[in-house]
Every structure is written in C-alpha cells, then in structure tokens.
Amino acid sequence: xxxxxxxxxxxxxxxxxxxxxxxxxxxxxxxxxxxxxxxxxxxxxxxxxxxxxxxxxxxxxxxxxxxxxxxxxxxxxxxxxxxxxxxxxxxxxxxxxxxxxxxxxxxxxxxxxxxxxxxxxxxxxxxxxxxxxxxxxxxxxxxxxxxxxxxxxxxxxxxxxxxxxxxxxxxxxxxxxxxxxxxxxxxxxxxxxxxxxxxxxxxxxxxxxxxxxxxxxxxxxxxxxxxxxxxxxxxxxxxxxx
Numbered sequence: 001x002x003x004x005x006x007x008x009x010x011x012x013x014x015x016x017x018x019x020x021x022x023x024x025x026x027x028x029x030x031x032x033x034x035x036x037x038x039x040x041x042x043x044x045x046x047x048x049x050x051x052x053x054x055x056x057x058x059x060x061x062x063x064x065x066x067x068x069x070x071x072x073x074x075x076x077x078x079x080x081x082x083x084x085x086x087x088x089x090x091x092x093x094x095x096x097x098x099x100x101x102x103x104x105x106x107x108x109x110x111x112x113x114x115x116x117x118x119x120x121x122x123x124x125x126x127x128x129x130x131x132x133x134x135x136x137x138x139x140x141x142x143x144x145x146x147x148x149x150x151x152x153x154x155x156x157x158x159x160x161x162x163x164x165x166x167x168x169x170x171x172x173x174x175x176x177x178x179x180x181x182x183x184x185x186x187x188x189x190x191x192x193x194x195x196x197x198x199x200x201x202x203x204x205x206x207x208x209x210x211x212x213x214x215x216x217x218x219x220x221x222x223x224x225x226x227x228x229x230x231x232x233x234x235x236x237x238x239x240x241x242x
Contacts (some may be wrong), residue, residue, distance in 0.1 A: 002026040002049070002155060007058035011045050018044040020210035022058070026203075027152075031177055031187040033201035034195070035142055037239050041210040042190050043083070049188070050080045062155055077103065079153035083160040083190075085144040089133035093124065094141055095149065096132060104151035111150055118146040121172050138164040145173065156180055157188045162196065168222055174200055198231035208239045 007022040025033040036042045049055040049060055051071050060067040067074040088096055094115070101111040111212070118123040122142035132140065141164045148153045149155070162170050177187045177200065191197055197204060198218060205215035214224055218231065225234040 001028050001063060002188065003059075004045075004049070005059050005061075007045070007048060007054045007060065009041075009048060009053060009230055010056055015064055017210050019048070019055075020211070024205060024212065024215070026186055028063075028074075028186050028213075029181050029184050030179055030202040031189055031200055033197040033204035034188060034190045034207065035192075035204060035235060036207035037198060040207045042207060043159060045190070045207070046080070046082075046157060048188060049155075050078055050157060065096075076151070077154040078157065079148035079151060079155070080157045081144055081159065081161050083147050083163065085140065086143060087132055087140060089131070091132055091134070093119075093128035093130060095131055096143065097128070100147040101150050101229075102220065106150050107204060113151050115146065118149050122146060122169050130146045136164075137170075141165060142169060149176065153185065155186045155188065159190045160192065161189075162191065162193060174214055186203055194230070194232045194235055204231070206235060206238055 002025070004022055004024040007019055008017070009019040010017050022045065030219055034042055034045070034097050044053060048055050049067065051067055053241070056066060062074055062077065065074045065077070088099075091099070096173065097115050098111065106114070116125070119128055122145060124142045126140055127135065127139060132143065135143065141161070145161065148187075161173060165173065177189070181187055189197070189201065203215065203217055204221060221231070221234050225237050
C-alpha cells in the first residue's frame, strides 16, 4: 500500500504551489491512474514518491517504509519509468541491464532469466549487444521498461510509458501491469491517453492545479460528473477552467 498524506511542494520561493496538501491511498493489487492537464502537478508528485524531490511537508509511506526517512529501502522496492528516460548511451543494452541488476542486487541467475524473458517480450533481444546510442526512441523505452522489471518491484511507477511503443509492446506492457497487480504489487500509472486509463485502471485520481479534484472507480467518477459517459468527457468537464 502507498499512502500520501498532506503532501505539498512549492517552487520559486513558495510563489508557485505545484502540489497542494495532497492525500491519496493506493492499495496493493491495483492499477491506479493519475491524470491531469500539463502542469497540474503529476510529475512533481511522482518525483516525490520515488525520492527525486523532497516534499515541503507531509509523508509518503510504501508498505510501512517512509520514502524519505528510509530512502534506500524504499528505492529498493520501487521501479520508476519516467516520461523521458535518461540512460547511458555509450553502454551496450546488456551492459545497462546488468548495471541496473547490480544496483538492485539481482542475482546472476535471476537477471539472466528476466533479461531473456522481457527483452524477448519487447522484441529487443537481438539489439542488446548494440550501443544504446544506436537505438530508436521506442527501443530505448523498451530497454528502460525491461530494466525496471528486473527487481520485481512492490511499486511500479510509470509516467507516460506508452509513448514510442508499438501496439504489440503496448499490449504486452498492459498485460505485465495487470500480472503484477494479480501478484499483490501496486502500479501507479500516469498518462494522457484516457482511453487506456479507462480500460486499464482499477481506480483513478484527477489532479488539477496541484489539488486532487476527483478520485475513485469509473463508476464513482461518473457520479460526480454531468457527462457520465467516457473518462475523456469526465476529465474535460472536471478540469475545465471557470
């Protein structure tokens, strides 16, 4: 379970409130969608969860581990795929995967099995011996996804992970996300592709101007909206500026 309590973050000496007193509870075994317009506070929230940005106030606890008080332990059970991954272009794909496996303490036997499985699933097994700088954007995204799955994370966080993926890889990723949840893990998923979120997520939160303006299942979101049809219509209605 992931719990965010009274989380706030400001920039520019407090003049810009990126995240404003945010409370969320994300259960184990669910895919949780985190949606919002550009600049709403999504990426800031995600970076606080994974330990890249420190909240001005509030607490973030994952499975009883405080993300900031026990950061190394928390990071050992989190995997994060950002919207624009930064990877080491001068390494070969297999070298990068082994580096990540070393960071997480994944045994040689386990990493060999997982690298083979996920690289084949994402159709990059034939390019792991190549320098990463020769990869296309989509291939780099597949490499980062493969690396993020090596440590069997308790919390799998993805920020726009479908960008650059071909249809088969997108389908396989969605299957992986559901499988992780079936194993009792948690998936925290941010996307602008609302049709995917509607079909895939067990619950959804919508953030706007740093505040959660709605959250719940699709049925619960429909109860708070006039346009009780698609998630796209609900999202547009709830985030429309007055």
